[in-house]
Amino acid sequence: MTAYRYQQGLTLYRFDNLADVMAKASPLRAGDQLAGVAAITAEQRVVAQRVLADLPLSTFLNEALIPYEDDEVTRLIMDTHDKAAFAPVSHFTVGDFRNWLLCETTTTDMLQDVALGLTPEMVAAVSKIMRNQDLILVAKKCEVVTAFRNTIGLPGRFSTRLQPNHPTDDLNGIAASMFDGLMYGSGDAVIGINPATDNVAQTMRLLSMLDEVIQQYAIPTQSCVLTHVTNTIEAIERGAPVDLVFQSIGGTERTNNSFGVNLSMLQEAREAALSLKRGTVGHNVMYFETGQGSALSANAHHGVDQQTCEVRAYGLARVLDPLLVNTVVGFIGPEYLYDGKQITRAGLEDHFCGKLLGLPMGCDICYTNHAQADQDDMDNLLTLLASAKCQFIMGVPGADDIMLNYQTTSFHDALYIRQLFGYRPAPEFEDWLNRMNIFAEAGDSLLQDSMPANFELALRSIEEDK
Amino acid sequence: MSKIKTTTTITNNPWQSLSAFTDARIALGRAGTSLPTHALLDFQLSHAQAIDAVKAELDTENILSGLNALRYEGQALKILEVESQAGHRQQYLQRPDLGRRLSESDTYTLQQHRREQGYDLAVVIADGLSATAVNQHAVAFVSALVRELSEAECKWAIAPVCLAKQSRVALGDDIAHALRARMVLMVIGERPGLSSPDSVGLYFTWQPQPGCDDAKRNCISNVRPKGLDIKSAAKRCHYLMQEAFTKRLSGVALKDRSDDALLTASAQSDIFLLTNND
Numbered sequence: 001m002t003a004y005r006y007q008q009g010l011t012l013y014r015f016d017n018l019a020d021v022m023a024k025a026s027p028l029r030a031g032d033q034l035a036g037v038a039a040i041t042a043e044q045r046v047v048a049q050r051v052l053a054d055l056p057l058s059t060f061l062n063e064a065l066i067p068y069e070d071d072e073v074t075r076l077i078m079d080t081h082d083k084a085a086f087a088p089v090s091h092f093t094v095g096d097f098r099n100w101l102l103c104e105t106t107t108t109d110m111l112q113d114v115a116l117g118l119t120p121e122m123v124a125a126v127s128k129i130m131r132n133q134d135l136i137l138v139a140k141k142c143e144v145v146t147a148f149r150n151t152i153g154l155p156g157r158f159s160t161r162l163q164p165n166h167p168t169d170d171l172n173g174i175a176a177s178m179f180d181g182l183m184y185g186s187g188d189a190v191i192g193i194n195p196a197t198d199n200v201a202q203t204m205r206l207l208s209m210l211d212e213v214i215q216q217y218a219i220p221t222q223s224c225v226l227t228h229v230t231n232t233i234e235a236i237e238r239g240a241p242v243d244l245v246f247q248s249i250g251g252t253e254r255t256n257n258s259f260g261v262n263l264s265m266l267q268e269a270r271e272a273a274l275s276l277k278r279g280t281v282g283h284n285v286m287y288f289e290t291g292q293g294s295a296l297s298a299n300a301h302h303g304v305d306q307q308t309c310e311v312r313a314y315g316l317a318r319v320l321d322p323l324l325v326n327t328v329v330g331f332i333g334p335e336y337l338y339d340g341k342q343i344t345r346a347g348l349e350d351h352f353c354g355k356l357l358g359l360p361m362g363c364d365i366c367y368t369n370h371a372q373a374d375q376d377d378m379d380n381l382l383t384l385l386a387s388a389k390c391q392f393i394m395g396v397p398g399a400d401d402i403m404l405n406y407q408t409t410s411f412h413d414a415l416y417i418r419q420l421f422g423y424r425p426a427p428e429f430e431d432w433l434n435r436m437n438i439f440a441e442a443g444d445s446l447l448q449d450s451m452p453a454n455f456e457l458a459l460r461s462i463e464e465d466k
Numbered sequence: 467m468s469k470i471k472t473t474t475t476i477t478n479n480p481w482q483s484l485s486a487f488t489d490a491r492i493a494l495g496r497a498g499t500s501l502p503t504h505a506l507l508d509f510q511l512s513h514a515q516a517i518d519a520v521k522a523e524l525d526t527e528n529i530l531s532g533l534n535a536l537r538y539e540g541q542a543l544k545i546l547e548v549e550s551q552a553g554h555r556q557q558y559l560q561r562p563d564l565g566r567r568l569s570e571s572d573t574y575t576l577q578q579h580r581r582e583q584g585y586d587l588a589v590v591i592a593d594g595l596s597a598t599a600v601n602q603h604a605v606a607f608v609s610a611l612v613r614e615l616s617e618a619e620c621k622w623a624i625a626p627v628c629l630a631k632q633s634r635v636a637l638g639d640d641i642a643h644a645l646r647a648r649m650v651l652m653v654i655g656e657r658p659g660l661s662s663p664d665s666v667g668l669y670f671t672w673q674p675q676p677g678c679d680d681a682k683r684n685c686i687s688n689v690r691p692k693g694l695d696i697k698s699a700a701k702r703c704h705y706l707m708q709e710a711f712t713k714r715l716s717g718v719a720l721k722d723r724s725d726d727a728l729l730t731a732s733a734q735s736d737i738f739l740l741t742n743n744d
Contacts (some may be wrong), residue, residue, distance in 0.1 A: 030560065034560075034561065034562070034563065053731075091732060099559045131718075152727075156546075164490075166488055167489075167662070167688040167692070167693040167694070168476070168489070168693060168694055170487065170488070171736075171737050172487040172488075172736070172737055172738055173487045173488035173489070173490070174488075175533065175737050175738060175739040175740075176481075176484035176485070176487040176488045176490070176492055176738075177488060177492055178739065179477075179481060179484060179492075179739060180481065180484070180493060182480070183479070196687060196688050196693075196694065197686075197694075198685075198722065198724070199721060199722035200721060209737060210739050213739050216557035216739075216740060217739075226479060228718055228720060231721075234696065234721075257681065258679045258680050258681050259680075259681060259720035260681035260719075262719065297562075298679070298680065313600070333562075333657070334559055334560065335559065335560055335562045337560065360570045362487075368657050369513070369516035369517055369519070369520055369657060369658050369659070369660070370520045370559055370595055370657055374513065375509070375513075377509075393630050396490070397490040397491045397492045397494070397519075398490070398491025398492070398494055398505065398509060399491075399509065400490070400491050400509065400512070400659070400660040400661055401659070402489050402490050402659060402660075403660060403688065404659075405656060405657055405659030405660075405662060405665060406657075406659065407660060410491075410501075412494070412496065412499060412500055415499035415500075416499065416500060418499075419498075423580075432680075445498075445499075446499055447499060449477060450481060451481075457482065458534065458738055458740075458741070459480070459481055459484075459738075460615075460741050461494070461738055461741045462483055462484070462486075462738050463483065
């Protein structure tokens with residue numbers, strides 16, 4: 001392995017290897033400090049960024065941060081690299097690459113063409129020398145369109161995952177939050193439940209309820225129960241109506257071991273879901289969640305900084321052609337992202353890196369109660385990500401997930417973005433909202449004051465029961 | 467003089483009745499499409515309370531006196547107090563690695579309680595991210611579990627119960643290792659939610675080792691009176707630990723089939739969104 005040296009004034013800086021340059025060049029965050037890989041001084045960080053900026057992009061094809069023979073994610077990245085797609089940028093250094101990305105002449109099409117030629121490490125590297133505004137501007141140029149029962153990521157569109165969790169998986173409790181969300185126009189990315197009880201029977205119960213609601217009200221959206229991939233495979237075998245396969249993934253083989261998954265397991269699950277042929281306008285059947293810090297948390301980071309590990313997870317996601325990739329940016333806690341500033345930076349990096357690799361990136365803009373963050377920080381990141389054309393965000397009632405015990409974006413938050421930017425939901429879902437008279441097709445207000453007749457009937461059934 | 471009509475600034479949601487089904491913040495209404503002021507300030511108050519719960523300390527005295535009253539196989543439970551290597555709350559929050567490691571002196575103490583034939587189970591009561599939760603529910607849970615264990619045919623050799631401060635889930639691995647226990651059960655305060663500052667998590671691991679993968683653990687979460695109630699949690703926990711013991715494994719390989727009966731008994735027709743509506 002090559003060591004890297006740089007003379008700055010009277011100091012000769014030395015970096016042990018490429019991973020060390022990457023880690024030292026990363027904007028400050030708690031997880032890298034915890035891992036002992038962060039820059040010690042502010043000057044060392046910028047020196048590392050200069051070293052990084054001068055490295056040819058091709059360095060990352062010749063030098064693996066985590067050895068090829070030790071890690072299946074490295075093997076996947078190297079083995080699936082598309083040399084032809086890489087050609088237009090192959091002569092660039094990391095610094096040149098940043099300049100090229102920012103050029104007005106570098107168009108959406110050009111970014112799409114080059115995507116398969118980029119490795120996660122190249123993308124992570126360039127993000128480290130980009131400011132927040134760079135991350136926003138380039139991400140906005142990227143366009144990623146995926147589809148299942150509706151189409152996500154089209155220009156001018158902004159989607160939401162309706163997340164109607166309940167601490168005991170009470171079906172009426174879940175239905176109540178779904179009702180609330182639908183009336184606020186949420187749920188086109190997916191209606192996805194995190195089950196409190198994580199077993200096959202519960203998964204099947206929740207799946208069949210979601211399926212029945214989607215069918216009865218003819219909602220052009222997809223459902224998902226966020227259980228372990230092996231549970232979903234078993235649910236499919238037992239005849240459950242599975243739209244999307246969920247799994248949390250990380251950027252190293254050992255991280256994924258800690259989640260109890262590997263590439264072949266994910267491929268098997270994808271095949272199983274595809275065999276059900278439940279998509280109507282497309283066949284993207286995977287839903288992945290990721291988040292900086294998971295590799296270190298599993299003690300599986302190999303001395304690589306947390307942001308680079310995160311982008312490697314996108315490399316894994318990419319070969320599985322997902323409908324949605326969701327970076328759950330503030331969930332992991334202050335030991336990895338200490339405060340609102342670090343959460344904001346991480347959210348913008350993840351979104352940019354995923355988009356540049358060609359992934360349908362959304363963001364769970366969130367924080368926990370032991371982090372130094374509050375609603376104002378969430379508002380800031382939400383607004384920035386929307387301006388970067390993030391594909392989707394979460395929607396929970398009143399921003400408070402009563403099952404997972406954290407705060408994420410609310411149904412109201414999504415409408416704030418719709419007002420501010422004029423973004424609309426996925427077209428198929430928007431048609432439904434208009435037909436149901438939930439959204440107003442014209443006039444000053446987004447929402448109608450009245451309730452759709454069939455929802456009113458459902459509500460009346462409760463009052464009759466009393 | 468013109469008067470602003472206050473009644474028209476908020477659009478109320480006519481589905482308030484659904485609040486009977488969930489504690490989620492539904493039917494909040496809206497000012498434009500934004501949160502009405504009262505809902506906004508309700509949220510801010512809850513957030514303030516949750517922040518305070520993170521800072522709370524373990525009420526050792528109360529927990530000890532509760533545990534002292536318990537009997538298993540006619541014997542009082544032995545109880546030991548231990549600490550992780552995180553010295554204080556601030557360090558605990560920033561250094562999870564220290565919260566996963568047992569202090570040296572406590573490692574030594576636990577080693578003195580080893581026995582030739584080992585133990586079947588080590589139970590650890592840990593503050594985690596909400597001492598509030600543990601202060602309120604840990605004793606009730608452990609006594610419900612002891613009842614389940616007492617009623618079952620199979621008897622367990624139970625190690626001294628540890629009361630752990632500044633503890634993460636993985637501290638249980640160090641504790642079980644020091645005691646030589648074949649399984650560890652962590653009863654730990656979960657990070658406090660806005661509407662649930664008192665939620666306990668249960669994590670058990672078969673043959674825990676220091677540095678053990680999280681995939682080797684099983685988790686039962688949201689244990690609190692308004693979530694998964696304590697008696698049901700103890701039943702499920704006992705059932706799963708028995709399964710783990712019989713199959714000699716835990717984690718993703720151990721599937722929770724305690725609910726399989728529900729498959730046939732599904733009360734799908736009782737969901738309000740799916741009734742009277744064809």
